Amino acid sequence: MFQKVCVRLLVTLTWLQAVAARPNFLFIITDDQDAHMDLWTGQMAHNTNVTNVQPPWGGYPKFIDNGYNNHHLGLWLQQAGYSTFYAGKLFNGHTINNYNKPLMSGYTGSNFFLEPYAYEYFNVTTTRNGRAPVSHQGKYSTDLLADTAQEFLDTALQQPEKPFFIALAPVAPHSWLQEVPTTRGGPPQVAERHRNLLQDYQIPRTRNFNPDQPSSVNWISRLPKLNSTVIEYNDEFQRLRLRSLLAVDEMVGRTIRRLEEEGVLDNTYIFYTSDNGFHISQHRLHPGKMCGLETDIRVHLLVRGPGVPQNAIRSAPSTHTDIAPTILKLAGVNITDKKFDGTPIELGIPKEPRSARLEHTAVEFWGVGLLESPYASPSNNGNNTYKGVRIEAEEYAFYYSVWCNGAKEIYDMKGDQGQLTNLLSPTHADKANAFRLYDQPLQAITDRLDALMMVLKTCKEKTCIDPWGALHPEGNVASLKDALNTTYDAFYRGQTKVQFRRCAGGYLLDAEGPLEFEAYNSLEFMQAPYDPDWSIRI
Helix, strand or coil: CCCCCCCCCCEEEEEECCCCCCCCEEEEEEEECCHHHHHHHHCCHHHHHCCCCCCCCCCHHHHCCCHHCCCHHHHHHHHCCCCEEEECCCCCCCCCCCCCCCCCCCCEEEEEECCCCCCCCCCCEEEEECCCEECCCCCCHHHHHHHHHHHHHHHHHCCCCCCCEEEEEECCCECCCCCCCCEEEECCCCHHCCCCCCCCCCCCCCECEEECCCCHHHHHHCCCCCHHHHHHHHHHHHHHHHHHHHHHHHHHHHHHHHHCCCCCCHHHHEEEEEECCEEECCCCCEEEECCCHHHHHHEEEEEEECCCCCCEEEEEECCCHHHHHHHHHCCCCCCCCCCCCCCCCCCCCCCCCCCCCCCEEEEEEEEEEECCCCCCCCCCCCCCCCCEEEECCCCCEEEEEEEEEEEEEEEEECCCCCCCCCCCCHHHHHCCCCCCEECEHHHHEEEEEEHHHHHHHHCHHHHHHEEEEEECCCCCCCCCHCCCCCCHHHHHHCCCCCCCCCCCCCCCHHCCCCCCCCCCCCCHHHHCCCCCCCHHHH
């Protein structure tokens, strides 16, 4: 079984447009479209301790054992009076043997894909409303989802006074995987009607596409350049991924047309996103999704609904932990008792409060870096446990990462969006020495980001949303720009640095290294009055 990435994701928010009644919701999440747990619970992986898809670290049994069958979005909406429906892939480890041990709570109607057949596009097995598993051999799984969505709407619309939530989770464009009687896999399978489309498509030849010089750190930095045979394979692999999404396009279009025909579209929020991104030839990487690079951690989020501005596009730091509180807030549900690590996303709706998350997202992954290609070496990617922090602001953007074997990397995401220049590598020492932000050197920036990561690696609730506030309880630092005030140089230099004691396959405290950070004490560190306009006086 392919592992799922356990990361926090930087989301590109694309707002489309669509009123007195409580709104409906249609939520579509694809699989690997450039760890559902954080999405449905609103908590980070280190807090759910579901940090992998394999036992003993994660999967449906871990979800049940940790008590989350009583603590998730579907159940909260159902308790708030919604009719709730879910079809498709729910969790890894949700199988034909344990689907009823116990049944998943919180859904009025369901049609869950079950392992070991979840990723067999033409042989998926499902459990409908908790009944015995049924094989759908010969039926394309995304088309099955499209039919199920119509059946869900048939049920939901019989009670027009009751709002509904429908989640559709196709496995596209995830790789095809057969687990019984033997394990085989490959690129995604596509519907026959799409088999010959997109013949001329090639992966964009960006600067980080199979670069002449190696990039990143650890095992990635040791990858050889891909040869022409591999590039041809990867191009076709990506064509198959795109073809598999054509059936998803049709499913979405069919569902939206039905909402419009029934007169409920204008009171329905539609969310479309993915669980993680995907790399394929960038940084010399074979197909996969388990790295902290931008290809893997940045995904789309499209939203349409009441009050959402039409055709507005913005990039904002947001994570899957923000989705549950966003939907509950739109549904009029009190979220103050939910212990979320996320916060409602700004949708541009008039009079909505500003998001409490200003510029950061946390990244965390445990396990191996699985590569989904017959050309990939299986021995290069064992130590793939790392933590990262992604900062995105108008004037600056960075990605900083610390790996379990001690490797570190930092990228200036304004000037190096392809992440080819690790400023912590001796190879780029000249660029690192010359780099300045608000007249502060790279080391000062790295010290701040490392301290931010130290907070985020154990954060809960508010400290995940406002980690600068944990470092500066006096409340005068809310961003990297604020933290770069030279007043704080000694404070950040003296912070314990993020490191691991060993590489582990999941979240184990004894492997995580130092966990405690120091909060700023103005009496101890401050030499002069704080100047809030320090950066514009440089």
